[in-house]
Amino acid sequence: MRTFFAAITLCVAGFAVSAAPTAPIAPVADAVITSKGMPKKLSDFGFFTDAAGWKPNKGVELYQLNSALFTDYAEKYRYIYIPAGQQAVADGDGLLQFPVGSALIKSFGYKIDGKDRLLETRLLLHRADGWIALPYVWNAEQTEATLKVAGKRIPVSFTDPSGNKRDISYAVPNKNQCKECHSLSGAVMPIGPKSRNLAHDTLDMLLSNAMLEQKSGYHPPIANYDDEAMPLESRARAYLDINCAHCHNRQGSASNSGLFLTYEEESPVHVGVGKRPVAAGRGSGGFEFAIAPGQPDQSIMMHRLKSLEPGVAMPEVGRSLVHEEGAALLSEWIAAMEKD
Template structure:
């Protein structure tokens, strides 16, 4: 479900009063050295159930989001009064100290939306800190879960298939597995190229959340936008789902497989590339991407698996993303070996 109309409405509401002190957002808690026990300690939301963002807590949507077991995600940016994020071309926005990125995960259960967890990224003086909070059964509070948690959830996916899973809330160290860049925790989602839908960047700049509308050379298509070129859709999916690890400074840099949207070298994208370390993860296949042969490609083999040591991504999902596998299979099938 896309919430761009709500984004624009909340942006206007949040900034229409001009330069005012944020209504209740706890800047001192964001900047402190502590680990707040309750999500409500930050005052990111006006209501106890976490649906009404506070002033300057701005909702946003990604064109193509990271897949997380078909969970709905509700994303928010907080930048303190008097500060602005800096645009860096089509890459990540650069957020000042005191900022926070808030992401709630949930499902429609028994006909009602229900939040499972909320993850926060806090920009403190010594860098970014990632913390997971789990919502109680009453949906009135979310508590810090440093060690993570497994939560049974039954839901219906977009195809109409009912699924029952043990939803995985990551522990504090697992957050680092995806959010580490050159060893430091960093945001991975709010890249300008993935924020172009619905005029979000223009709204952010007009209202002073960012310093300028960035020049976007590589626009990630909106997920499900079948009118966009197949290559762009596939590359956008890889950028959103894989490139936070598979980049030259990421945790999977030793693989030599770099899946950022702007990568231009076919072999770095995996095309006719042999894996650095052969083993169970290769499934006896020779190449990460075998042009024209998705079933013979390691990439599809690993994305279509749930087996530990084979499944990719390694964390963040307990079911196969059928639509993602189908998209990348179509992309590989269309290659003729000269791509």
């Protein structure tokens, strides 16, 4: 899986050793993060020291995941900010609990006409009354990102990892759509940074920078679903965890489905094996089971994963393309299961 993590790190390193700036760089605006307002410009937060959003400010740290959510083959650049002197702590499920004033920053982009361009930057801000999700869209000049609470469609042409030319209408989610995924028991919450899904280098960075409490519980890492050297089932379960389990968990928005796709789920039926849908409809494709062992083409899960039809396609938001590699992985996993 291609990322720009190393490239950005080099860029930041080069910036750090260059000649000192003529004027001091303003720190991250803690008061803006915790205020009740919704700033119109991303630059108001001070998360980056450059106008183009590539050089993180002091205290804003790049991080990586073992397995990442698919979003129409977009490249993603993830950052964590925790107020100085405070720490995150992993709860019993390994989800990091961040102090008030923290921010999770995620920029999305593509290589377009040979240049890396950002389309949007999504923020999760931890305020005294809980988390708030805000989407910001970058201008054509790549000098500022502006708040778009109603979301936006952006036409994009790019080449996918298999060399296929793609033309899509990229969807920046509106503020309410952010809630659809980032929700646990009805409250907006982070979903990606669980200790078991943070890359080893990221965990080391958080600990060495005193951003994560040393005594936080250990949780065995989940697989990188792109790594074909890992066991097939581990890869498939990791894929479902990061792409589906933010809704399909016992406290998520799809809890009434009885389909729980977290990495820790032990019940085969709750993962979908031999499970009939709670409410049959066109989303089922006329098939009987979420997962029909040995028969991916007869499984509702595969039907919905391969569909682009509204009301059928899963996940419901965040993609306008079929993730061909993800579909192939899950199909191989289901095909390997013994038929009843």
